[in-house]
Amino acid sequence: MTEHAAPEVLGHSRPRWAPLPLAAFVGLVVCTNIAGVTWAKLLESSPEQLLLLSSRNRYLALALGADISLISYWIIGPLRIAAAFVVCHLIGRAYSDEALRWFIKYLGVTPEALDQFNRGFGRAEWVVIPFFAGSNLVAALSGIHRTSWQRLALFLAVGIGARLALIWWLANIFEEQLTDFLSWLQRYSWWAVGISLVLVVLINMRNFRRGAAR
Numbered sequence: 001m002t003e004h005a006a007p008e009v010l011g012h013s014r015p016r017w018a019p020l021p022l023a024a025f026v027g028l029v030v031c032t033n034i035a036g037v038t039w040a041k042l043l044e045s046s047p048e049q050l051l052l053l054s055s056r057n058r059y060l061a062l063a064l065g066a067d068i069s070l071i072s073y074w075i076i077g078p079l080r081i082a083a084a085f086v087v088c089h090l091i092g093r094a095y096s097d098e099a100l101r102w103f104i105k106y107l108g109v110t111p112e113a114l115d116q117f118n119r120g121f122g123r124a125e126w127v128v129i130p131f132f133a134g135s136n137l138v139a140a141l142s143g144i145h146r147t148s149w150q151r152l153a154l155f156l157a158v159g160i161g162a163r164l165a166l167i168w169w170l171a172n173i174f175e176e177q178l179t180d181f182l183s184w185l186q187r188y189s190w191w192a193v194g195i196s197l198v199l200v201v202l203i204n205m206r207n208f209r210r211g212a213a214r
Helices: 019-046 045-054 057-067 070-095 097-107 110-131 136-144 149-173 175-187 187-214
Strands: none
Touching: 019 057, 019 070, 019 097, 019 136, 019 175, 019 187, 045 057, 045 070, 057 097, 057 149, 057 175, 070 097, 070 136, 070 149, 097 110, 097 136, 110 136, 110 149, 175 187
C-alpha cells in the first residue's frame, strides 16, 4: 500500500484517541451554529470572537468590513480554519471509510460522487487540499489517505494563505458595499439574528432527518 492509498476497512483498527477528534468536531459544530445565529450582533461588538467561532468566507469578509485588525484577521482566521481541518483529518485517520459514510448519511453527499472523489484524491491532493482548505470532506479524505503531516502543513499553509489574501483583496475592492451592508445591519441586527436562528434550526433538522432516513 502506498502512502496515499486509502486503507482497507477490514484491516483498520481505531486508535485509542479516536473519540477525541469526534468530541472536538462536535464542539466546532456547536461554535459554528452559535456563529450562524449571532453573527450580526458579533460583527458590531467583537468580529474577533465571530472568527473564533467560525471562519467561513462570509464571516472573514464581513469582519474586514467591520474593521477587524489585520493582525487578528491573519492570526485568528488561519488558526480557526486549520483547527477544523486537522480535527476532520484526525477523524479520517481514526475512522477510515466509516467517516465517509457519515458524510453520505448526514450531509447528502452521494456515494457515486464520494467514490469518484476518493479514488482520485491521492493523485491530486497537491491541488485539492489547498483549493478546498475549508472543506471537512477533503480534510477527512486527507486523513483516510494518510497524507503526511509535512505535506499537509505545506498544502494548508498555501491554501489558507491564498484564501485569506483573496478575501482581503475582494473586501478592499467592495469596501463601499460592505460598509453599506454593515450600516444596514446595525439597524436591523435583531431581525438578522431571528432569521439566522430559524435557518440554523431548519438546516440542522434537515440534516438529522436525512441521517435518520438512511
